[in-house]
Amino acid sequence: MKRVRGSTIWAFAVIILCVIIAAPAHSYEKRDGKKILIFGGRQPAPNIDPSQYYDWSARMLQQSLYDALLKYVGNPPKVVPWLAKSWKKSKDGMVWTFELVRNAKFHNGDPVTAQAVKWSFERTLALKKGPAWMLMEFLDKEGIRAVDDYTIEFRLKRPYAAFEMALPWWYIMNPKVVMANEKDKDFGQGWLKDHDAGSGPFRMKRWEHGVLYEVEAVEDYWRGWENPKHIGGFIYRIIRESSSLKMALEKGELDALEGLNSDDFDLVAKNPKVYVTNDPGWTTFGLKMNCQKGYTKDINIRKAVCYAFDYPSMIKIYNGNAILEDSPFPKGMKGYLPVSNVYRQDMKKAKEYLAKAGYPNGGFELEYVYVQALEEERQIGLVLLDNLSKLNIKLKIVPLVWPNMVARASKVETSPDLMAVFTTPIMDDPDVVASQYHKVSWGKYYGSHFYQNEKVWDLIDKARFTVDWPERQKLYEQIQVQIMEDAPELFGMLFNRRWAFRSHVKGFVFSPVRFTGEIDMYPLYIDD
């Protein structure tokens, strides 16, 4: 037995040694001479069909695999020509004509023509999913016309000054490839979920659902590459736990990541091999309150909550990387204006409003719903719980997965008292923020407050269909002041958007219209 035991132990030791040796820590990988960047994200992208679905992870991949007529670049975000080399709009804002570049090609070699553009728009409008909502009110498929192979015209149903602002999110797909894979008249939806019919700078290489997505660079991309050291491809690796994400970056298993909490970003920034970007963003955090049901129906209670909250604590949660909102619109966006009637913690005023509501000693419970696994939202809830306890108001903190939250927000009866929402405007136009407070947004996650004020709605409508900017700006000023007064939302903060990169990764450009962890991979290059 001793002999047996001895040899067993030796065998184990040898195996463990091999295992240790074979588990390397490494920086960016080189494969076939190309530099592959490994990005760690906390969220999978099960569906990247541009007509069906978008969230930050899906869009990061869509932006790499596909092109659109225009593209958002930089901070402040500018709409730059992409597939469209020039465009013009009619004076009344109803007819838009785009000239396409001549040399754009899909990944299989087919040219990107106006017919392909028309087909892509029609598909998205027909499926009524994904980005369809952005233009559904303004555009019908009858209004899209391919004037010739490289010119396309959009005839809107009503004037929309911000039309071009939505276009970067309408990606162009290759109709031949998609329809060749159509099954049961599904318009190719089943196939395009995890396949590639694009013309973008990257093409799909390896897709392992729930684990990783790999794309490789299209070396002869029609637009070319600005930097010869551009990445030869990237792997989007799904790691759900933020601590694992952090450890992987520090070990060198990742080249870039998103989604750490502020403490971890600060820690990681101390690592000499890592740098953390830090840009003020447009993503606002607010607590939307149900204005039509429950205790929050009463504006006095809403104001009491707004006066009870310890706003600077949000800055502390972000370790200083945030600024407080002083308007319903994010700072830096077109039309933003700091309003004077903004709320800050004032327990006396809070008690006054509580008394006005008929509850001078509190004695009720409110529900705070937040996105599960979003650590910061949880912490903010705990702060609010502490604040409200001083007014003898109880707070029930409920985590839900995002889609469940959206489902609850869709009806007045189920919309939470307080819902924690991060909202990133998808375009640089105040209409996109203002319409959140319009009746059309009732039932959407950003309209979970079911806010009701006909006067404000009239202003919003007017501003939406006006084409002259100075006129619009005046209207938006009034809108901001009134919304703040009505307090449908506890306006919180804008936090700085942060990503962590290993020092050999360069070229990152931040754009505030990109969501959560979304990075535009096209300009990145590796320089060591």
Next chain:
Amino acid sequence: MIEVDRPPREGPDSCREAAPPSFFQRKKKGMKRFIIKRFLLMGVTLLGLTIVVFIVSRVAPGDPARLAAGPDATEEMVQVISKEFGLDQPLVIQYGKYIRGLVQGNFGRSIRTRHEVWDDIKTFLPATIELVLISICLATFLGILFGVLSAVYRDTWIDHILRFFTVTGVAVPMFWLGIMLQLLLAAKFHFLPIGGRLDTIVTPPEAITRFFLIDSLVTGNGKVFFNALAHILLPAVVLSFPALASIARINRAEMLEVLHRDFILNEKAQGISKGLIIRKYALKNALIPTLTMIGLRYGWMLGGTIVVEMVFDWPGIGNYAVAAAVYSDFQPVMAVTVVLGLNFMIANLLVDLGYGYLDPRVRYE
């Protein structure tokens, strides 16, 4: 259902029977009947299982169609999806559809991933099975080893250390153990990877069995094999811990009993080496109680994969079920419960059959 054999009948009729069937022939027939009966029972239980799971999933609050439609959907979009999933029909009809689908191998569609649940399960199940199998091997091998060592070196420091681990092994929360080991071995000292089945940059081997360890060996890919081994080591150790502890305990007890039996003392007195004695008697005796323990602990392990996969980012069925449960995505949760339930029942059947194979006294009723 399993009885010790009774002596053959005696009496006036015993001469009239021509060549009564031998013991083993009777046993084989008994086993066949046993297996058939068990399968029938399993079928009934499985059906009951689907009913329970179905009821549970429909009790859920929340609107699954709206979940599926996504945050920016309009009412029509939600209706479209509601029809697609058949959510607007009465419960009994939904259950009927579900059962009909099951029989055809159709587990429905996941709202979260938008894939057929069956496809998702095909993708993720092999990872879990590989992990569980390696864990069982570890638990058995190390469990027997530690148990025997503990008994042979009774009351020495070896024994004390091993007993400490076996006693705490069943009490330790698997997720915590995983986190601690991850912390020490992966983060502080970079011995082992933090999670996943392979390094990101490594291409998985050709999908033959979808078990990375087997596939990489079969295709002669050494580097991938060691990479996969490195990744499976920690989660397997954590998952095997409670079973390992139980097996070690029972083997220690068995071994101690054997070592002190009279005929052993006799053989020791005759000078036969200890090693030979151990190998001859102890290991043979170890098998049955070890099998019992595996049977008892297997269900625990299946449940444990849920948290272990979470901690180590293992792309298996446990992780899949958690993501679905948290998402109120009912089809995958039902499917995983049925699949793992079936797996558990089959495992129990195998364990019972194993008894019959190992213990000659056992006869199937």
Next chain:
Amino acid sequence: MELGAMIKTWKEERESQVRSLKLTAYTLSRSPLSVIGFILVSLFLVIALVGPLIITHPEDVTGAVHMDRKLQPPSESYPFGTDEMGRDLYSRVVMGTRISLQIGLIIIFVAMGIGIPLGITAGYVGGWVNEIIMRITDVFLSIPGLLLALAIVGALGPGITNAMIALSIVWWPGYVRLVQGKTLALREEAFVEAAKSLGVSRLRIIFGHLLPNCTSPIMVKASMDMGMAILFAASLGFIGVGAQPPEPEWGAIISVGRNYLPERWWMATFPGLAILVTVLGFNLLGDGLRDVLDPQSRG
């Protein structure tokens, strides 16, 4: 009957019970592991009871936040360090004991409340009633416990109450099996036959003869189950579907603490040790009890 005589018979009846109790205690004390188990369980119970008296920052348990002192390592003023909201981890872990005790007790009692009556009915009545009850029990026992609990909580929604409901549903079948088996065996015993032939009512047979004989294995099982129930509840808390903030439940604390590894190790470590020690205590105690009360069920 006279009062004096009544008291005398009462004492005589109890005398054998007192003696067997003394025997149990003596036998238990012979095994060092059982003694350790007993000490740990007692410690657990004591801490749960006097929790509020020994914690240093009671307000941190109910929801106070102190962002200025967040994530500090263990020190004199904060023996277990502070968490991400600046709360004293030691106070929270101690109060977590109370929560775990509540969870464990409720689960076990509900499970027993459902399982024991069903088990006795099945064993005593027999026939197709027995078949139905046992088949249903089989169905629930065919799914790994944590998975079933996850499915139920996933359906009901996160929260400590739903977690307890789910775990009670997972636990009751075990008691049915245990009690049914015992009842089935006892039913044929001579003393039951005797009682029946004497015309003793069914109810009295059940409560007077069958139940008392089940007490030992039930107690053993309950002791082991307490530890396991606490472990499962912590697992659900870890997954995120159990206790919710700001409840200081051990599993939930570890779940949050995980985000702050590896540098801030204290948040994940101390609650885990608490779970380990508690479950260990109940396991050892249960083992010891089994050796004393029900040695045949061993192995």
